[in-house]
Every structure is written in structure tokens, then in C-alpha cells.
Amino acid sequence: xQGFTYDLLESLRLVATLDLRLWEIVGLSLAVSxxxxxxxxxxxxxxxxxxxxxxxxxRRAVIVALNALMGLPPVVVGLVVYLLLSRAGPLGSLGLLFxxxxxxxxxxxxxxxxxxxxxxxxxxDAWREYEEQLRSLGVExxxxxxxxxxxxxFSLVTAVLAGLGRACAEVGAVMIVGGNIxxxxxxxxxxxxxxxxxxxxxxxxxxxxxxxxxxxxxxAAADVVKVSAQRRVG
Amino acid sequence: MILPLNLRQAAFSAxxxxxxxxxxxxxxxxxxxxxxxxxxxGKSVLMRLMHGLLEPTAGEVAWSDGDQRRARRQQAMVFxxxxxxxxxxxANVLFALQAAGVATAEREHRADEALREVGLLHLAxxxxxxxxxxxxxxxxxARAWALHxxxxxxxxPTASLDPSATREIETVIKAFDASGTKIVxxxxxxxxxxxxxxxxxxxxxxxxxxxxxxxxxxxxxxxPEAAAFIKGELPWA
Numbered sequence: 001x002q003g004f005t006y007d008l009l010e011s012l013r014l015v016a017t018l019d020l021r022l023w024e025i026v027g028l029s030l031a032v033s034x035x036x037x038x039x040x041x042x043x044x045x046x047x048x049x050x051x052x053x054x055x056x057x058x059r060r061a062v063i064v065a066l067n068a069l070m071g072l073p074p075v076v077v078g079l080v081v082y083l084l085l086s087r088a089g090p091l092g093s094l095g096l097l098f099x100x101x102x103x104x105x106x107x108x109x110x111x112x113x114x115x116x117x118x119x120x121x122x123x124x125d126a127w128r129e130y131e132e133q134l135r136s137l138g139v140e141x142x143x144x145x146x147x148x149x150x151x152x153x154f155s156l157v158t159a160v161l162a163g164l165g166r167a168c169a170e171v172g173a174v175m176i177v178g179g180n181i182x183x184x185x186x187x188x189x190x191x192x193x194x195x196x197x198x199x200x201x202x203x204x205x206x207x208x209x210x211x212x213x214x215x216x217x218x219x220a221a222a223d224v225v226k227v228s229a230q231r232r233v234g
Numbered sequence: 235m236i237l238p239l240n241l242r243q244a245a246f247s248a249x250x251x252x253x254x255x256x257x258x259x260x261x262x263x264x265x266x267x268x269x270x271x272x273x274x275x276g277k278s279v280l281m282r283l284m285h286g287l288l289e290p291t292a293g294e295v296a297w298s299d300g301d302q303r304r305a306r307r308q309q310a311m312v313f314x315x316x317x318x319x320x321x322x323x324x325a326n327v328l329f330a331l332q333a334a335g336v337a338t339a340e341r342e343h344r345a346d347e348a349l350r351e352v353g354l355l356h357l358a359x360x361x362x363x364x365x366x367x368x369x370x371x372x373x374x375x376a377r378a379w380a381l382h383x384x385x386x387x388x389x390x391p392t393a394s395l396d397p398s399a400t401r402e403i404e405t406v407i408k409a410f411d412a413s414g415t416k417i418v419x420x421x422x423x424x425x426x427x428x429x430x431x432x433x434x435x436x437x438x439x440x441x442x443x444x445x446x447x448x449x450x451x452x453x454x455x456x457x458p459e460a461a462a463f464i465k466g467e468l469p470w471a
Contacts, residue, residue, distance in 0.1 A: 132282075132317075136310070137333045
């Protein structure tokens with residue numbers, strides 16, 4: 001207990017006096033995860049909505065597969081992206097391995113199923129309510145999907161936040177494709193893993209506190225925007 | 235002109251149950267048509283077959299204008315429970331106009347005209363979803379009005395409204411009638427059928443038992459089922 005109290009106090013001191021190098025790590029973490037969330041949102045929302053309103057053979061199978069992919073282990077995603085981007089891999093010529101770009105790709109693949117699957121469920125529920133009215137107005141297919149996405153945008157915030165949470169929290173994928181290179185691809189979670197294994201527990205714990213605080217702040221900001229906008233449009 | 239609408243041996247069944255039995259019907263321009271029948275008689279399904287939301291499982295439903303898209307744009311439907319998008323009342327009307335391919339320049343004018351017609355112009359900028367049930371149903375009518383349809387389908391438009399909201403809705407329906415729109419309305423409300431209908435199609439277990447002018451139908455129903463329905467619905471008469 002003594003040790004934990006000491007580590008915690010020491011970590012808070014470190015956070016309070018966060019040096020430039022640590023700020024870079026925090027900044028890179030945010031840049032990578034937010035980019036991945038943006039990409040996964042742009043791809044995942046239309047994909048989920050199309051699955052919700054579309055009818056094609058094998059649709060149920062695709063939905064089951066998508067739901068299962070929400071549980072993708074980050075290390076597996078990391079490994080696959082690693083193989084794709086490694087010099088001998090099909091995308092090796094891009095030279096992306098061990099860059100922040102590779103980390104964004106890996107995290108995008110990791111959270112795309114989460115955003116798409118949660119969006120699919122929300123849009124499908126809404127489609128049940130809107131279908132007759134929209135079809136009566138002659139709105140079907142892609143325009144209907146986009147109309148629904150916009151109309152239930154407040155519910156979809158939760159899907160995006162789930163993706164964000166996953167992206168900020170994972171360590172396996174960014175570790176493998178980023179390589180945890182100091183000053184280049186080192187992010188909060190990989191630093192925490194590294195410092196823990198080195199025995200620098202206060203620093204690891206301090207970064208953990210920062211990570212949780214940032215995720216909390218992002219969620220709080222999303223909630224404020226959501227509630228105020230919801231009040232405006234009913 | 236997309237009228238007359240012809241149902242030729244049109245049938246609809248779902249889950250092995252026959253909901254509409256092969257019926258042939260011509261709906262022409264002119265008198266307001268009220269589809270009367272008890273709950274479960276198949277009124278809603280018949281309306282949806284005519285409007286094209288359901289495909290008949292046998293037979294055909296055909297407008298005189300064979301072009302599906304053009305026929306679709308000349309009709310509108312108002313449902314028992316209106317579905318409004320999460321945007322302003324006016325934006326809901328504009329959305330319908332945009333979906334119908336009305337030119338941008340014309341949309342605003344037509345939306346305001348429609349909102350004025352149903353008495354909602356002063357609430358045009360309110361979020362549609364916070365309007366009362368009666369106001370939302372009037373907004374649904376405004377959305378239909380803006381489209382200037384040749385045919386308007388109404389599926390129990392006042393079934394979940396109180397008497398004063400019902401009166402307001404009926405006033406708007408009369409205005410539609412006066413503007414030359416063909417009204418096809420499903421209801422189980424006999425008073426409403428008398429107030430708004432010119433002719434009655436009486437539906438019983440998916441079959442058309444009678445088609446008669448309103449006065450004739452209520453004075454001398456030809457089928458015992460219709461007679462029982464009229465009696466049952468008006469126990470004080």
C-alpha cells in the first residue's frame with residue numbers, strides 16, 4: 001500500500017510538471033487515435049447504414065461477421081497490417097511501417113467494425129420507424145441511408161465514442177506496426193507498457209492518469225455538444 | 235393524369251394468411267372514396283397496395299400512367315402516426331419537395347404556402363418532433379399539400395387524435411378536396427366517413443362487400459356484415 005501511495009503521488013507530480021517529451025507522446029496519441037476515429041467514422045457510418053437499409057443475399061452473414069469483428073484482438077490487427085506493410089508485403093513499397101501512418105491504418109481497421117456495427121443497429125431500428133414514410137416520399141437506397149444517419153446523428157455519437165475509447169485504449173496494434181520508437185511512434189499506451197516493464201511505475205501510472213483524463217474530457221465534450229444540439233432540433 | 239387506378243385480381247398474403255383476397259377495383263377521379271371496415275379488415279394493407287408500398291402477391295395494381303416514377307410523384311400518403319425528421323417543420327416540407335425533384339427556387343414558396351394552408355406557418359421554425367400530435371399530423375398534411383398530388387391516401391389520419399385536432403385535420407382534408415385532389419381515406423370512424431366521403435367501399439375480411447354512395451350505404455347497407463358494422467359502431471343510433 002505504501003508503495004502504491006508513493007507511486008500515485010509521484011505520478012501526479014510528474015503529470016503536473018509534464019515535460020515537453022511527454023507532451024509529444026500525448027499529442028501523438030491523440031493525433032493517431034483521432035485520425036483513426038475520423039477515418040472509421042467516414043467509412044463506418046455509411047457502411048453500417050447501407051447494411052441496415054439494403055437487402056442483398058448473405059446480408060445476415062455479413063452482419064454476424066461485422067458484429068464478431070468488434071472483438072478483433074488488437075495484436076492480430078497489428079500483425080496483419082504489419083505483414084501488409086512490411087517490405088516484402090503487398091503494400092511494402094509505401095514505406096509506411098513504423099510510422100504514425102501505419103498506426104492510423106491499424107487503429108482504423110480495429111475500430112471500423114465497432115462504428116459500423118453499432119451504426120447498423122441504430123439505423124436499422126430507425127429504418128423500421130421511417131421506412132414507409134420515406135418510401136412514400138420516394139426516398140430509398142443511399143439517400144435514405146444518408147437521411148437516417150443525419151436524423152439519428154445524436155445516437156450515433158455513442159458509436160463513434162465507442163470507437164474512440166477502443167482506439168485510445170489499445171496497445172497491441174500500435175506497438176506492432178509503430179514499433180514504439182522514441183520520438184517517432186511512441187504513444188501513451190506503448191510508453192505505459194514500456195515504463196512498467198522497466199520498473200518506472202510512477203511515470204507509467206502518471207501517463208495512465210493523463211490517458212483517462214483525456215478520454216473523459218473528450219466524452220464530456222461530446223456530451224455537451226450532443227445535449228445542446230439535441231435541445232435545438234428536438 | 236395518373237387516375238384511374240385499377241386493381242385487377244390483386245391479392246396480398248403474408249405468413250400463409252390471406253389479408254386481401256383477389257379483388258378488382260377501379261378508383262377514378264372525382265368523388266372522395268372512403269374505405270370502411272373493422273380493425274383487421276385489411277384497410278391499411280389495401281391502402282399500401284394502392285400507394286405502392288406493398289407489392290401484390292398476385293394480380294396487379296396499375297395506374298393509367300404506366301410510368302412508375304411519374305405515378306409515384308402524383309400521389310402522397312398520410313399515415314395514422316406521422317413520422318417527422320429531426321429538423322424544423324419547414325425543413326420537413328422542404329425535404330419532401332426536394333425528394334420529389336422540385337426546383338430549389340420553387341421549394342421555399344411552396345413550403346410556406348402549404349404551412350399557411352394547414353395553419354402552421356407561425357410554427358415553421360419549431361423542431362417538428364416537439365409539435366403536438368395534432369400539429370404533427372397537420373404538418374404531415376402540409377408535406378402532402380406542398381407536393382400538389384393528384385391523389386392523396388389517408389390511413390386513419392385522426393385515429394390517435396382528440397376531437398378538436400380531428401376537426402382541424404378534417405378541415406384541411408376538405409381543402410384538399412376543394413383543390414381538386416382525389417381523396418382515398420381508410421377509417422373506421424363512421425361520422426368521419428359521412429362528413430368527408432362521397433362513396434364508401436366496405437371491406438370485410440379482405441373482401442369488398444359493398445361499394446355505394448355514402449347516403450345509400452348508411453341508409454340501406456346491402457350486406458348483413460355492413461349493417462352489423464354500422465349498428466355496432468353506433469350503439470346509440
